[in-house]
Amino acid sequence: xxxxxxxxxxxxxxxxxxxxxxxxxxxxxxxxxxxxxxxxxxxxxxxxxxxxxxxxxxxxxxxxx
Numbered sequence: 001x002x003x004x005x006x007x008x009x010x011x012x013x014x015x016x017x018x019x020x021x022x023x024x025x026x027x028x029x030x031x032x033x034x035x036x037x038x039x040x041x042x043x044x045x046x047x048x049x050x051x052x053x054x055x056x057x058x059x060x061x062x063x064x065x
Contacts, residue, residue, distance in 0.1 A: 017043050028061075029054045 002008055013036075020039035021032065029035060034052060038061055041048035047064040050056060056063045 011040065014043070025060055028058060 003010055017036060017039045020043060021035040024035055024038060028038070029052070034050075034055055037048055037050065038055060047062050048055065049064045051065070055061055056065075
C-alpha cells in the first residue's frame with residue numbers, strides 16, 4: 001500500500017486546490033482527478049509525476065516524468 005511507504009505523504013483535500021483544478025485551461029485533461037493532481041502539484045510548487053500522456057504532453061504542465 002502506498003501509505004506504508006515512509007517517504008510518501010498523504011495530503012488532505014484543500015478548497016484552494018479544488019478551486020485551482022476548475023480554473024485549468026478548458027482544453028486540459030477532462031478527468032477531474034487528473035485536474036486535482038496537477039492543481040495540487042502547482043500549489044506545492046512541484047512537478048507532477050505521472051504516466052498519463054495527456055498530462056505529460058500538455059504545454060501548460062511541466063512533469064517530472
